[in-house]
Amino acid sequence: MGEAFALALRRDLRIALRRKSDAANVLLFFVIVASLFPLGTGAEPEPTRAIGAGVVWVAALLASLLSLPRLFAADLADGTLEQMLVSAQPLGAVVAGKIAAHWLTTGLPLALLAPLLGLQYGLPAAALAVLCAAALIGTPVLSLLGATGAALTLGVRGAGVLVSILVLPLCVPALVFGAGAVTASLSGLDPAPHLSLLGALLAVSLAVGLWASCAALRVALD
């Protein structure tokens, strides 16, 4: 089981390494979206600081959605996915490996880049650390829910827009707690409760997202 996880993880990471621009484009999208907001809302420092965490979170959410189609679609096209389903290895381990690879190539870079964008919004150092921590806990949630959406819309017409419609409403709690942690830290409160709730959300998403992704893949390839 651990072997299947490691194999799937290593394989998807290697594919990502050979197509570096795919992952880089997602990051570029993230930076561009987050940089556009002050142009639309005005550059006064106070309101900019107030919306900073929310903007970075929403941008991360959109960026991680953009990368979802390639999670299963290429494997479906070349038949790899079918082999994964019929193989003796548990599907859950394989899918967990793929989701972990997705997080390492999308969520983790987004989380590491988030403080830099927070800096653009004039967030103080303490809030930047909280933003990074919240993003580190919260982006795996986005990967897990996103994998469910990607599996449900596999091979369906209009999958790109559909996956956003399905996944975005489910990501609301991650957004609320993730941005809430930064806002709490900005107003001098302890961000720890928000981070704990985000961690709890990650635990629930791990159970639900993994089950739902596997079930949806089985339905898609039925």
Add this chain to the structure above:
Amino acid sequence: MASVLYTYASPQAFYPLAGRMIPWFAGAAAIFAAAGLYVGFLVAPTDAVQGESYRILYLHVPAAWMSMFLYLVMAGWAGLGFVLNTRLSGMMAAAIAPTGAMFTFLALWSGALWGRPTWGTYWVWDARLTSELILLFLYLGFLALREAIEDPRRADRASAILALVGVVNIPIIYFSVQWWNTLHQGASVSLTRAPTMAGSMFAGLLLMTLAAWMYSIAVSLARVRAIILERERDTEWARQVLA
């Protein structure tokens, strides 16, 4: 008992049964709605604080209750169909979803019209309003996924997974936005304590809720009949019905 249930789990057997049930539920909906509107508009007293504008509650509260309850019922049918692989369950889930979305929209719309005179604004980013809005998105996502998948059996199973994930998520979404922001008046009616409203107001609300309930059943049955015919159009009995 179980054998009766198994009999009516077949679309062919359920189709005429649903047809016989629709007039009863539709009639009950009309009677309850007439009684509820009578009590609500002519018997119940004017609210001491909100004046006459509170009377939109007779539409707003049943719609909000039904919007949440129907999602649970829909997910229940979807889950049943996913586990037992019964065809009718998926059709029931598909038949309930548009009514649930309609009630969610109605709750939001009537709430906006109620919010204007009482809060002075059509929309606030309040916890209950926001979670109701997200519930609408969940309904629309469910419908969009069904629409996008050609094969009805795959649509049943895929949307069932989505509904089940949604059911796990709804309480989390509700509490997350609750902690995020709340302004909405507390619930006046609860199962565990006496309602904090006049008896006739409560009676009107109860009657309107029953009306909404009966209406939902009648409309869902009518819709499931259409879905059954559409899916079974290649079978002999459906051809005879359609002929």
